[in-house]
Amino acid sequence: MERNLSVIVVAAGRGSRMGTKESKQFLELDGRPLFLRSIEAFGQFGATAEIIVVTGEADVERCERYIRDAECPLVKLVVAGGSERQHSVYEGLKHVTSPWVMVHDGVRPFIQQEQILACYEEMQRSGAAVLAVPVKDTIKVVENRTIIDTPDRSALWAIQTPQGFRTEELLRAHKEAVAADFLGTDDSMLIERLGASVSVAQGSYTNIKITTPEDLNYAEFWIQTHRKEAES
Structure with missing residues (x-):
């Protein structure tokens, strides 16, 4: 397989919804920070x-220390993000050198x-x-705690990451979003804004976001469950 892919791992979140002082990406799961697993x-x-x-x-130096201790040779660098996730992805994109990129x-x-x-x-x-x-x-559209619509569930998908694009297209999408002061909820939304199509690959319900x-x-x-299964 050709090594033609750059990967941006976004680990710039805060612990507001987690209710912790610690940023959620640094919370430990089975003895390791969450972001290291990604x-x-x-x-x-x-x-x-x-x-x-x-x-x-x-957190740049702290992140670098975790990565150095875990021996992750493909990590090119750790960069500081922005005030929003979209801004953080853009900062990472500036350093991408491969023709394809995943976020x-x-x-x-x-x-x-x-x-x-996939x-x-x-x-x-x-x-x-x-x-x-x-x-x-079943998903409901609600305004002022009143249901106003029930979309057809068969057409609804929950979007996950990774999300993958041609690097030049994602970079253009981010530059145009900055110029228009547009803030999207994910990277595919910026690509869609350019009029381009985005396809869906089958994910997994276990690919959860720890929030x-x-x-x-x-x-x-x-x-714990999978460890017990592996040991039995």
């Missing part, structure tokens, strides 16, 4: 040429090789791809 997953992927980690300005949340520690591969293959086939899973629950204490409890349970 880095290690992409470090094992055959197409990865370099990994760029984006974190808070005050991944540092707090999605359970990303698996088959999911990375996104990578779909990205190369269509030019832009995101991991996603069909929505299980709340309940998420962390589930993650610890998941690890």
Whole structure:
């Protein structure tokens, strides 16, 4: 497999919804910070040429220390992000040297090789791809605590990361978003804004984003359960 992929791991979040003083990417799961698990997953992927980690300005040295101790040779550098996730991705993009780029949340520690591969293959086939899973629950549109619409669940997908794009296209999308003072909720939204299509690759319901204490409890349970299965 050709090493033609740069990976931006975004580890610049805060612990506001987690209710902790510690930034959520540094919370430990089975003895390791969450963001290291994401880095290690992409470090094992055959197409990865370099990994760029984006974190808070005050956490750059700390992040570098974790990475050095964990021996992650594909990490090219750690850079300081911005006030919003979109700004942080843009800072990482400025250092990308590969023709293809994937962006991944540092707090999605359970990303698996088959999911990375699925996104990578779909990205190369269509030019832009995101991991996603069909929505299980009925979704309601609510205003002032009153339901005003019920979208067709069969057309709804929950979007995950990684998200993969041609580097030049994602960079252009970010530059145009900056110029227009536009803030999107994910990178695919910026690509869509250019009028380009984004394809979906099948993700996994286990590829959760650790955002709340309940998420962390589930993650610890998941690890313990799979460890017991492996030992039995």
